[in-house]
Amino acid sequence: MLSHPSLLPRTCWVWFALVAAIAGPGVYAQDTVPALSYQEVLRLSAQNIDVSLATRNVAAAKSDVLAANRSPLPTLTARASSIDLQNGNGSGSVLQDQRIDKSFGLDWTFERGQKRELRTQTSEKSLAANMAELKAMKVSQQLMAATSFFDLLAAQHKYAEIQAISNSYQELQAIATKRLAAGDISAQDQARIFVEARRAMADTLSVDLERKRASIALANVLGIQTRADQLVLLSDWPPAWDPGTLLSPLQAHGVDQLPEVQAAMDRLSAAEISLQLAQSLKKSDISIGSSVDHYPGTSDRLLEVRMQMPLQWGYGYEGEIARAVAQVEQARDQLEKIRLVLASERMGWTRALETAQQRWTDYDTVIYPQAHQVAQQAELAYQKGAMSLTDLLDARRTLRTILIERLQARADYAKSIAAIQIRYVSDLR
Numbered sequence: 001m002l003s004h005p006s007l008l009p010r011t012c013w014v015w016f017a018l019v020a021a022i023a024g025p026g027v028y029a030q031d032t033v034p035a036l037s038y039q040e041v042l043r044l045s046a047q048n049i050d051v052s053l054a055t056r057n058v059a060a061a062k063s064d065v066l067a068a069n070r071s072p073l074p075t076l077t078a079r080a081s082s083i084d085l086q087n088g089n090g091s092g093s094v095l096q097d098q099r100i101d102k103s104f105g106l107d108w109t110f111e112r113g114q115k116r117e118l119r120t121q122t123s124e125k126s127l128a129a130n131m132a133e134l135k136a137m138k139v140s141q142q143l144m145a146a147t148s149f150f151d152l153l154a155a156q157h158k159y160a161e162i163q164a165i166s167n168s169y170q171e172l173q174a175i176a177t178k179r180l181a182a183g184d185i186s187a188q189d190q191a192r193i194f195v196e197a198r199r200a201m202a203d204t205l206s207v208d209l210e211r212k213r214a215s216i217a218l219a220n221v222l223g224i225q226t227r228a229d230q231l232v233l234l235s236d237w238p239p240a241w242d243p244g245t246l247l248s249p250l251q252a253h254g255v256d257q258l259p260e261v262q263a264a265m266d267r268l269s270a271a272e273i274s275l276q277l278a279q280s281l282k283k284s285d286i287s288i289g290s291s292v293d294h295y296p297g298t299s300d301r302l303l304e305v306r307m308q309m310p311l312q313w314g315y316g317y318e319g320e321i322a323r324a325v326a327q328v329e330q331a332r333d334q335l336e337k338i339r340l341v342l343a344s345e346r347m348g349w350t351r352a353l354e355t356a357q358q359r360w361t362d363y364d365t366v367i368y369p370q371a372h373q374v375a376q377q378a379e380l381a382y383q384k385g386a387m388s389l390t391d392l393l394d395a396r397r398t399l400r401t402i403l404i405e406r407l408q409a410r411a412d413y414a415k416s417i418a419a420i421q422i423r424y425v426s427d428l429r
Helices: 011-023 038-045 049-068 115-182 187-222 243-252 259-282 318-383 389-425
Strands: 075-081 101-110 286-295 299-308
Touching: 038 115, 038 187, 049 115, 075 286, 101 299, 115 187, 115 259, 115 389, 187 389, 259 318, 318 389
Parallel strands: none
Antiparallel strands: 075 101, 101 286, 286 299
């Protein structure tokens, strides 16, 4: 009879993980890799390096708001003129007696056209966009982590299944060796069983490599660098969900509520305000200042008042305005593109969930039970001499294929559930 690890109690998988952590060949001797649950994976993925970079962008955008919301700084001017290099300026103190025209003045620039307000509003909209992009980044990383988690979970279950099949072939090979010695089977049948046993061992190595690669992929998303190929998962498959329970919040959740769309809308608002800021350049800023002069021999208290402003002769900032207009159109096109992509993505998730749920149900309730029953009957029939070795091996190969397909169907179903939960139901973001 074929042993089937998936029939073991769920707690056995936890014990398997703990035993692996303790008995493994130096797995956690130096650098400990914690056993991870699904919720812990989602939490860590929302704190990885990509999320950290997005957080830094938010901090920089906050600084931009602070820098934008201020008036131009005043300018201090110190000047010394009328220095007579030919005849000299007389004797005595340079500051008090010598005939040198000295002045100290201050100049203030007064912005016109609400430049400061528009500049601040642009920075605030950019900050809002960065904050929305931070939420989108967390969701994106959690989606990647969930996909990697269930890929690794499927690989671990697959390894256990293939290992059990390999062990059953080893038992069959031992029995075949005894039967060959007793003359019950031919040498050809014994050789065929040997080949199948070696093939099962090779499959075990291949699945073990797949498991390690899935572990490394999950570790990369989480930012775990130490012994990444030996991550241990404590969680099992999520419970089955009624598609209607998940699809109802998906259908009720508008595309414009998603953080990617919110970020694009804020970028569009920032571009529109930037256009107003470019148009405000047509109103020239005025600089007003005054100076106090000290010129011995003429007067110790001379006052100068001045005003400056650029003259827009031959150029009215057409280049800056045209660029701002192009950026508004670009932001509007980007918003529409994101809306279309996310709308298509939502429809795809709806179809994927329905298909994955139906496929998993078929494999779990119909295909796998029948294949398992056929394999059991084939084992019993072969032991009693009522079935040929060819039919037995065919039944085993069919069961092996269905086991792998069943696990893949379960992983696809779990990933579909996770995608909708993270996107529309989860409160982690």
